[in-house]
Amino acid sequence: MVPVRPENAYQARLLRVLRDGPRSRVELCDAVGLSRSKLTAEVDRLVELGLVESAGPAASRGGRRSSLLRVAGTVRFAGLVVGPDRLTAAVTDGELNVLAELHEPTDVRLGPEPVVARAVELVGKLRADLGLTHLNGIGVGLPGPVAFPQGSPVAPGALPGWHGFPVRDTLGAELECPTLVDNDANVMALGEQHAGIGRAFDDFLYVKLGTAIGCGLVLRGAPHRGATSGAGDIAHLGLADDGPGCACGEAGCLEAYCGDSGLVGAALDAARSGRSPALAERLAGSGTLTMADVARAAAAGDPAVQAVARDAARRLGRVLVGLVSFVNPAIVIIGGAPDGLGHALLAEIRAVVYRRSAPLTTGTMPIVLSDLGERAAVVGAARLISEQVFASD
Template sequence: MATPAEPDTAIAGEQLDTLVMVLNLVRSGAATTRPEVGRQSGLGRTVVTQRVLQLIERGLVIDDELGPSTGGRAPRRLRFRAEAGIILAVEFGATSLAAGITNLAGRLLQHREEPWDIGAGPEASLSRVEELFDAMLAADQAYAGKLWGIGVGLPGPVEFASGKPVAPPIMPGWHSYPVRERLSTRYGVSVWVDNEVNTMALGEFRAGLGQKIRDLIYVKIGTGIGAGLISDGRLHRGAQGCAGDIGHVAIVDDSSVICRCGNVGCLEALAGGAAIARDANLAAAEGKSPALAALRAAGQSIDARDVARAAESGDLACIELLTRAGQRIGEMLATLVNFYNPSLIIIGGGVAASGERLLTAIRKAVYRRSLPLATRDLQIAFSPLDDRAGLMGAGFMVTDELFSRERLGSWIDRGSPAGERPAR
């Protein structure tokens, strides 16, 4: 006979601690039956039964089909109800935006992407996001009343505690803009804002190549360059939320190489997408690349993907451009590898579409400049999730916050966090 649930009063203290522990084991898939929950958590059978029953009563977990028997009666599997709510997610890049809806397990239910200039400013940018969100919510009546939160990724430094961008180099007008407050007021739910590379790292860690890897670096090579750090299974944001901003680390002492941040010699100014396009246009103008010169003569703009296509066709100038960019990025990553010792480096972003030549150059530089022990088991690979990583990671960011000890107790007795605003 099942042990009855404890009285339905406000959940706090040790009861909340154990409830969060059980919920996280079930929703992560680490434990799928009550006996597994007990073994993984170290909690006694009675406490496990009580906590599971509380989660079932509140609609977060259900009993599913029977699991395999280990000699006695087959246990009933537990399943996290990922369909209980939805998360709105948006990821801004320098030249694009993607918006989507995920379930509570990070699975994308809808996804829309379009070109967008982040320099248009926060008012125009967030107005467009709201239009996309509204269209997606209206597309399926099943979403009505199920919105639990919103996750936002921005291409610049973000103070995570406040959800405000802080002096972002490529985002004029965004400094200290109240992104969280605007969207929270508009949709009546909690909102979290982070650097887009952090959400990408989280997406890869939870649903991509980084699953079950405790220490990894996600590197986005787009118009700019940034890194998201997963350390011992946790996203490392740093004291103010700006950890991993490797694009603005100086790699040369050359006053002629001026970065958009105002400093000189930054990695981004030498190996980012805008830098590759700049150097490619120069190669075309000087006649060093027949393929790029033909594009220039036809009036076409040249970007890193054009360089990649020309390199695959054997254009020597383009091969040199990609090799040099990859070498510079790899040398910077070698410093991180020696310092941080990850098991995996994932390369993503628009310039990652440049293909194997770029990846090969990065690998060679990392292995050449890093300590042998640090690279003994190191993998360096392209992102399998590509442009979905940021949206999925934004969804995970929201659910991780909602199901944290600090947040869960404030809303679980209502059954839903709708209307629960972030603490100021």
């Protein structure tokens, strides 16, 4: 089944407004700038196409009550997020509310073919569980640089062996629906724009922490990817020539200090040196440390681990000074921080950015933690493909 698309720019604009929730015809006229007769013609055609339906009567404003309209209940999008160690798949309605979601451990080092094949199976299971005959589209987030026009990763450090693999075309052929692929920081920024703190802002930065670090930019209400899809690729900005080794082969990268592996490495040093007796005991018992161990130690008040977190946050803060001075966003949103570490990192980041930035740039700019958590990724992936589907050719 070929997914139906709007036939003109007016219909596309109406669908994007309705993606944010039901509206009355009066509200749609105001939002889209159409006359009542023109709106009626375009809405009637969207109903015929199966993209819009009635949602009951609107609140009375005097006189005859208007009817509410919404995206049709048959519209379904999928969001797929590939992490270094986990696959997440979800199906949403036309307003991007998550209807069903699956998580599964994975090992991206196996290569793209088996991981993508398993992703197809997960989406297929969701479709079967929900009784769906088709999807209107699927959006995908990958943890690394992505050539957006081609839908394929480019030298992704977190995805060894994936360089140039046609993720978009492979998934699109298997699932028989429109498919778009972007890096996960951009996808999470779109999730924040749709359902998170970013809803209130046209210009913001979304900084993604975790195994792979990235930055999504939303400028003038749209994602900014740059000339070759490389905007926001901050993971390997060099902070020190003699710093810790990075997965990219260089030393002193931002990710080597502030990514999960960098934080765990610094915590291992604290354990082995005796500066953190608690982590030393944990290391002796298990033979290794995880990010969860580090977060728990920080939350418990371990001074050595808290010092590690503050050092990483200061380095990230200095990078953000440059970013906010150059871009001048209305807000900075930070996601992906482990439980137990987020507020400690945030406090140090704020201290550095506000102290070292010009008042004109940061005087009214909040720096906050995401309140969507992992949900930002799948919602953002669905938002990504909805932008294409809810657009006229």
